[in-house]
Amino acid sequence: MFKKVHPKEDIASQSQVKSSVQRNIRTKLLDQMPELEKHLDELMPKKAALTVVKLREHISLVVVNGEVLFFNHFDEAYYPTLKLLHKYPALLPKLQVDRGAIRFVLSGANIMCPGLTSPGARMDVSLPEGRVVAIMAEGKEHALAVGITKMSTDDIRQVNKGHGVDTIHYLGDQLWKSLFE
Amino acid sequence: MTDAPKNVVYCGVCTFPPEYCEFGASLPRCQKWLEANHPDLFTALYSVGGNVVAGEKGALDELDSDSKKLAKAIGKEEAKLKRVQEKKASTMIVIKRIERTKKKRVTSVLNLEVFDVELKKAAKQFASRFACGSSVSKNNQNLEEIVIQGDVSEEVKAYILQTWKTIPEKNIQLIEEKKKKKPEEEV
Ligand SMILES: [Zn+2]
Numbered sequence: 069m070f071k072k073v074h075p076k077e078d079i080a081s082q083s084q085v086k087s088s089v090q091r092n093i094r095t096k097l098l099d100q101m102p103e104l105e106k107h108l109d110e111l112m113p114k115k116a117a118l119t120v121v122k123l124r125e126h127i128s129l130v131v132v133n134g135e136v137l138f139f140n141h142f143d144e145a146y147y148p149t150l151k152l153l154h155k156y157p158a159l160l161p162k163l164q165v166d167r168g169a170i171r172f173v174l175s176g177a178n179i180m181c182p183g184l185t186s187p188g189a190r191m192d193v194s195l196p197e198g199r200v201v202a203i204m205a206e207g208k209e210h211a212l213a214v215g216i217t218k219m220s221t222d223d224i225r226q227v228n229k230g231h232g233v234d235t236i237h238y239l240g241d242q243l244w245k246s247l248f249e
Numbered sequence: 250m251t252d253a254p255k256n257v258v259y260c261g262v263c264t265f266p267p268e269y270c271e272f273g274a275s276l277p278r279c280q281k282w283l284e285a286n287h288p289d290l291f292t293a294l295y296s297v298g299g300n301v302v303a304g305e306k307g308a309l310d311e312l313d314s315d316s317k318k319l320a321k322a323i324g325k326e327e328a329k330l331k332r333v334q335e336k337k338a339s340t341m342i343v344i345k346r347i348e349r350t351k352k353k354r355v356t357s358v359l360n361l362e363v364f365d366v367e368l369k370k371a372a373k374q375f376a377s378r379f380a381c382g383s384s385v386s387k388n389n390q391n392l393e394e395i396v397i398q399g400d401v402s403e404e405v406k407a408y409i410l411q412t413w414k415t416i417p418e419k420n421i422q423l424i425e426e427k428k429k430k431k432p433e434e435e436v
Contacts, residue, residue, distance in 0.1 A: 106252050107252070107254075151257075154255060154257040154266070155254040155255050155256075155257065156254060156255070157255060170269075170272060171272050174269070174272055207268075208266075208268050208269065209266070209268060210257060210266045210268065210269075212269060239264075239265050239266075239269060240263075240264075240265070240273075244264070245264070248259075248264045
């Protein structure tokens with residue numbers, strides 16, 4: 069998603085949102101990531117200004133106190149930034165790719181099923197299609213990407229070919245780089 | 250399991266968690282940075298059986314074709330860095346006082362971009378600092394330069410040294426361009 073769209077250069081509009089909209093965003097985030105409950109007041113204090121930055125191609129960023137925390141596409145699921153996920157690894161269910169897949173993911177490629185079913189890979193959770201996941205890697209402690217399942221984990225195992233997970237945000241993409249500017 | 254936020258170290262060179270530095274072309278610089286800033290992490294990541302794997306290509310665990318590609322990319326990256334450094338060392342920022350008419354003088358600044366300064370931004374900074382017009386334009390050799398309306402050579406030099414600390418004073422040169430006095434000689 070952030071291979072070409074740049075979070076700072078491709079801004080279409082940005083606005084501080086009303087408290088009703090803010091409540092909606094909070095509800096949606098909690099629905100999707102129940103684990104967030106424990107941290108939400110710390111991450112998004114009710115009094116802090118919440119800005120929604122709209123980018124090209126219908127991407128929106130949720131920004132609190134100048135820090136990008138989440139983003140989504142159209143009105144679909146929210147994804148945490150990798151920096152936020154590194155801080156709170158329990159936010160998302162984890163799928164692990166084998167070592168050989170790492171460099172492909174780091175170049176933004178979607179994840180093929182065999183990269184999730186080989187001996188170095190792990191799928192310890194059972195998930196449906198369309199679930200936001202943390203992409204972990206063999207031998208590594210931290211997530212290298214966030215993605216969304218294109219098949220259920222059962223199908224990934226059984227079919228074992230084609231794209232199992234779409235890579236949405238990865239170490240080194242434009243969003244990641246903008247977090248360090 | 251604790252709920253406290255995890256404190257993650259990010260590489261000062263490539264910004265990745267250091268465990269992922271091995272996939273980037275800046276690996277040798279990443280390793281140097283980690284060794285200097287987080288020696289414990291450096292040891293944990295790069296020592297095998299008590300021996301610290303030497304930087305450069307030593308850290309590539311298997312010499313399959315991928316690692317060879319990476320080694321090549323690292324070589325290229327290093328060479329590029331060296332070229333950039335050499336260029337910086339040998340480039341002069343030229344601040345020129347130009348006489349447009351007897352009364353009107355402008356100041357042009359050349360080569361700032363070699364030192365990673367964004368010319369458009371710098372032109373704006375000059376404009377607000379010296380309260381005068383300042384813009385980026387192409388000179389007669391088709392090189393981009395900043396032209397400031399007014400005679401501010403000394404001030405520009407001081408401002409550059411103060412703003413971009415990596416630019417050494419010896420790389421700044423002040424010169425003067427007078428109106429040609431004897432145009433008849435050119436005929
Ligand atoms: Zn690094």
